[in-house]
Amino acid sequence: MNNKDLDIYVLIKQVPDTRSKAGVNPDGTIDRAKAGKMLNPFDAYALQAALNAKKMGGPNSKVTAVTMGPPPAIDILYQALEHGADNTLMLSDRRLAASDTLATSYALCQTLEYAFKQNGRPGDLIFCGLQTTDGDTAQVGPEISERLDFTQITYCEDFSISDNEVHAKKIIEGGTQLVKAQLPSLITIANSYQKLKFKTLRGAQFVQDIKRSSKEEQAKFVEIIDLDACHAEELRCGLAGSPTIVSKTWKIGVVGGNCKMHQGKSVPDLVGEVVQGLPILEEFVKI
Amino acid sequence: MAGEVMVVAEQVGSKVAPVTLELLGEGKKLALKLGQHLTCFVIGHNMQDAVQEVIKAGAQKVYLADHQELAEYKTLHYRRVIVDELGKWTTPPHTLLMGSTTTGRDLAPRVAAFFETGLTADTIELDIGPYEHTSGTDETKLGYFPECLYASRPSFGESLKARILGPWKDPQMATIRPGVFPKPEMLDSAPEVEVVNVACNFQGSDYRVEIKETIRELETKVDITAADVIVAGGYGLGSGEGIDLLKQLADCFENSVIGASRKIVDLSWIDYPHQVGQTGKTVRPKIYIACGISGALQHRVGMQKSDHIIAINKDPDAPIFSFADHGIVGDLYQVIPEMINQIKSKRNSENKELKNA
Structure with missing residues (x-):
């Protein structure tokens, strides 16, 4: 091992909670105001990866959880602290509304640069979830990696760090690959990685303590900054900074309606109607 | 230009x-x-x-x-x-x-x-x-x-x-x-x-990045995109043991295979190559039998072009019934065995006819 101390960042996002039915309209659309919120499930793997990476580094290695979002997203930063993150940082600014992936990657990149500066040196590792459940693009991680000129390992299933290099197993088309990448590196974690472990007792106690402490004390562990603090250009953020827009949406959850329904009869009758009513079935029945 | x-x-x-x-x-x-x-x-x-x-x-x-x-x-x-x-x-x-x-x-x-x-x-x-941009802060x-x-x-x-x-x-x-x-x-x-x-x-x-080894599964053992009949299972199976029942139904058909929703792949009830949908494969079989699959959009985009979709689900309001061709509202653990039974008996009677002819 003998690794140096590692500065590890993990990018996390708060997303609508799609596990519960709260806020889900009958037509399948989501009322974001009413829906519950949760940590993006893919990011839970990334958080665990960051915590594991900390153990692979020197004794003063640390994990900083970073998010961008409206004020309530602070909940997931507390969650990260409960699981063992050392620090957190949030970019929150109304001017970020309607950011697409490129604008998001710019704003997060500025946030990371801000953290690197505060810390006196650039980060060694950035972990991201594979994608989010509300955007499903998987683009923000690699876009940040391009901006920071980090090496990049996507779809990472497992990794270790030695001699200041990452040795990783990653998914590729039709197989897997073992790669070695120099630090600094941005790694997106596949959902075949280890599940997030339980909160630590110490982490839970820690969060209780800071929630009870003064605002100044809270800000030491949960720092909230705006675009000005991280020197982000307004025109490169939010709607103005997004090269793409959604020009039109269609509801597609309730179209169709030509389904022949079979219900309210005995099981043999229900099945009989379908088997008799669909002659094409016979074509494929084994003789 | x-x-x-x-x-x-x-x-x-x-x-x-x-x-x-x-x-x-x-x-x-x-x-x-x-x-x-x-x-x-x-x-x-x-x-x-x-x-x-x-x-x-x-x-x-x-x-x-x-x-x-x-x-x-x-x-x-x-x-x-x-x-x-x-x-x-x-x-x-x-x-x-x-x-x-x-x-x-x-x-x-x-x-x-x-x-x-x-x-x-x-x-x-x-x-x-075309597109006309008429509003926005950035002129x-x-x-x-x-x-x-x-x-x-x-x-x-x-x-x-x-x-x-x-x-x-x-x-x-x-x-x-x-x-x-x-x-x-x-x-x-x-x-x-x-x-x-x-x-x-x-x-x-x-x-800065070096490939140490590439392991390719030379032949994907399962290619669900080439099947004529797909019997697919979702969370409604209740447990991984339900896969056996799907296999029995699939066995009734030629060139058939098991498909799966993302949820049950995430739960490790079945392997990823079986997954249909946005993060899995896009399939267009002749017959798609969806068992205990609610029909969330991410599944739907992977199979909606199937020729004939039969959906079996307990919940009459399941989204799958909005785009299936035939919907059976019932417990799949009763419906599938009955379906196997009827298909087999139909086949047997046809075989008898063949023999008699």
């Missing part, structure tokens, strides 16, 4: 990936609408055959980066040849397309961030059309744009399909799901088209 429509080819072992051919087929339509050429950027090593292949699929000009360092996909090396080449053009391509594979999803965002341009992920529909964006790339994709959890566009900056980029577009008709022989050799000026920093 708009630039061309360019497809970045994907290759494994110097062979063109199917998604590249699908994109050339669809890209041709876009190029025709724009009155532009369809071009293909081929990256790899020993790619002569691949070049012929993309030309047969419709490419009217090929940019070829052929180098031993490019034999296998590597983020930084592939990125290098693309950004170096396109970075020196005065008119960038109008549209730049890649497959939404693990490779395309790794490479496309890096290229998009380099050019500070828009990228739509996991597109399922492409078109060219430089206002205007009428007659020829935008329309890239549409499902927005999950919200049962919406969204059209995404960004005419302010070329190339307008999108990654496209494999299997969404049909493979184009291939020309018998490749016509003479211009092949531009692209310079490979790798920098020291491009070598």
